Amino acid sequence: MQVFARFRLDDGRRAELSPESVIGRMTHAALRVDDPRISEAHALISLRGAELRLLALRGRVSVDGKPKTEVVLEPGVRVVLASFFGLTVEQVQLPEHIHAVLPEDTPGAALAAAGVVAIFPHADPPLRLGFDPEAGAHVWTRKDGITLRVADPSDPEGRSGDRSLAVGERFTVCGRAFRLVELARSLLETHPTADKGRFDTRLDLVLHFDSAHVHSSDGRSVVLDGLAARAISELHAIGTPVAWQELVRLLWPTEPAADTIRQRWDQLMTRIRMKLREAGLRSDLVRATRQGLVELVLGPSDTVTDKS
Numbered sequence: 001m002q003v004f005a006r007f008r009l010d011d012g013r014r015a016e017l018s019p020e021s022v023i024g025r026m027t028h029a030a031l032r033v034d035d036p037r038i039s040e041a042h043a044l045i046s047l048r049g050a051e052l053r054l055l056a057l058r059g060r061v062s063v064d065g066k067p068k069t070e071v072v073l074e075p076g077v078r079v080v081l082a083s084f085f086g087l088t089v090e091q092v093q094l095p096e097h098i099h100a101v102l103p104e105d106t107p108g109a110a111l112a113a114a115g116v117v118a119i120f121p122h123a124d125p126p127l128r129l130g131f132d133p134e135a136g137a138h139v140w141t142r143k144d145g146i147t148l149r150v151a152d153p154s155d156p157e158g159r160s161g162d163r164s165l166a167v168g169e170r171f172t173v174c175g176r177a178f179r180l181v182e183l184a185r186s187l188l189e190t191h192p193t194a195d196k197g198r199f200d201t202r203l204d205l206v207l208h209f210d211s212a213h214v215h216s217s218d219g220r221s222v223v224l225d226g227l228a229a230r231a232i233s234e235l236h237a238i239g240t241p242v243a244w245q246e247l248v249r250l251l252w253p254t255e256p257a258a259d260t261i262r263q264r265w266d267q268l269m270t271r272i273r274m275k276l277r278e279a280g281l282r283s284d285l286v287r288a289t290r291q292g293l294v295e296l297v298l299g300p301s302d303t304v305t306d307k308s
Helices: 187-191 226-238 244-251 259-276
Strands: 002-008 015-017 022-024 043-048 049-057 061-063 066-068 069-074 078-081 085-092 098-103 116-119 127-129 137-142 147-152 163-165 170-173 174-184 203-207 211-216 221-225 286-288 293-296 303-306
Touching: 002 049, 203 226, 211 226, 221 226, 221 259, 226 244, 226 259, 226 286, 226 293, 226 303, 244 259, 244 293, 259 286
Parallel strands: 203 303
Antiparallel strands: 002 015, 002 085, 022 043, 043 049, 049 069, 061 066, 061 078, 078 085, 098 174, 116 127, 116 137, 137 147, 147 163, 170 174, 203 211, 211 221, 286 293
16 A cells, blocks of 8 residues: 655645655755755655654754644644745555564554664563664664664674564564564554653653753653753753754853763763653653754643743
């Protein structure tokens, strides 16, 4: 079955875009918007989990006036590029069956393998969408099939251990067994993907100058202090993804040597993720994108009280 999203554009055109379609100014874009305010590769259509999404690449994307790095495409959703060019979703067609990674001991935690799946064998849930350097393994979709890469400290690049997976194949990560299966999309929607499920529990953030209190609606909480709290406060004040170098200038205004500051930044991001994960909260509350941008990722029901 063909997978696509059909859009009605503000300029009167209609466009049908499939996964990996690029929207932008470049000549070979699947949807070309010839305007200097649009980046050459502005946004990308991607099949993530059991959903079709629009991902911001090098340009601004918003919904209802709020900046977004990615948007779940559903009929009626209007996405605006560069604050002026709108696309309204008219129709979305998704596959009936999807490849998924299934933990053998918790089948209900299966996660669609469309895109990248990070595996945390000692966590609950053990599967999350997207790349995470702390994961025990990753599974991702390529044009020619599904690939597994298990983390190996002796091989930082990890490519020597890449192998293809076939439907039904079993593999282990740190002693925990998983299997690549094919499931009806409706089953994956009944058991939300990690990316959707991460917003099921509301977070309430209370920001002070030297501390950030993160409370979930199910009673879990954590307090971040020092630079971790300042990073979250600065990201909330900025309100949009920002280059990590810009955030670093706010956190370390004396600007140490480039190699030292990068190491400090990586350590800070790791500390934030570990503190959140240990508390059972969303570890990607602060997320760094592959484009070098950092953002505060809030769900639709999350609240922030700024007392800094």
